Amino acid sequence: MDLFDLTLPAIKQLGLSPAQKAASQPTPSPEKAQTMALLKSHPPPANPPPHLPDLAEGVRPLASIPTLVLGVQSDILFPVEQQREVVDALRMAGNWRVSYFELGGVWGHDTFLLDVLNVGGAVRGFLS
Numbered sequence: 001m002d003l004f005d006l007t008l009p010a011i012k013q014l015g016l017s018p019a020q021k022a023a024s025q026p027t028p029s030p031e032k033a034q035t036m037a038l039l040k041s042h043p044p045p046a047n048p049p050p051h052l053p054d055l056a057e058g059v060r061p062l063a064s065i066p067t068l069v070l071g072v073q074s075d076i077l078f079p080v081e082q083q084r085e086v087v088d089a090l091r092m093a094g095n096w097r098v099s100y101f102e103l104g105g106v107w108g109h110d111t112f113l114l115d116v117l118n119v120g121g122a123v124r125g126f127l128s
Contacts, residue, residue: 001077006086008057045088052085056092063094068126070119071102072111099126 011017045052067090071083080102090098101122105111112119 004078006058006089007051007054008060009054011058048088048092049085052089052092055085055089059086059089059095060093062090064097065095066097066126067095067099068123069098069100070112070122071100072107072109073102073104074106075109075111077109101126 005011069083069087069090071078071080073080083102084100087098087100103111103115103118103122105115105118107114
């Protein structure tokens with residue numbers, strides 16, 4: 001997990017190439033306007049960390065795919081700061097349909113396995 005790296009240079013170093021971007025589906029104007037308002041209220045950081053643009057390029061194939069990122073406050077394996085960076089990178093890559101949900105709990109990374117009610121609720125809300 002310490003080697004998990006979605007930046008474009010890391011993907012290329014592995015000899016992989018990013019998947020081709022999926023064709024965009026037209027989005028109804030009201031939904032797009034609401035999502036654009038959300039982006040304006042939660043823009044990427046003004047002073048992003050140096051690796052964030054490379055991360056944005058690595059996740060660019062997901063720019064047109066609705067994406068849910070779940071973070072857990074007590075997760076030390078994949079800290080919420082890293083989950084928030086993924087969200088920022090997706091937004092920098094043009095994904096205006098990315099949602100972020102942060103869970104509390106004391107189970108760390110295992111929260112995804114143990115807190116079925118809250119994890120399920122976040123996924124259910126995203127899918128609806």
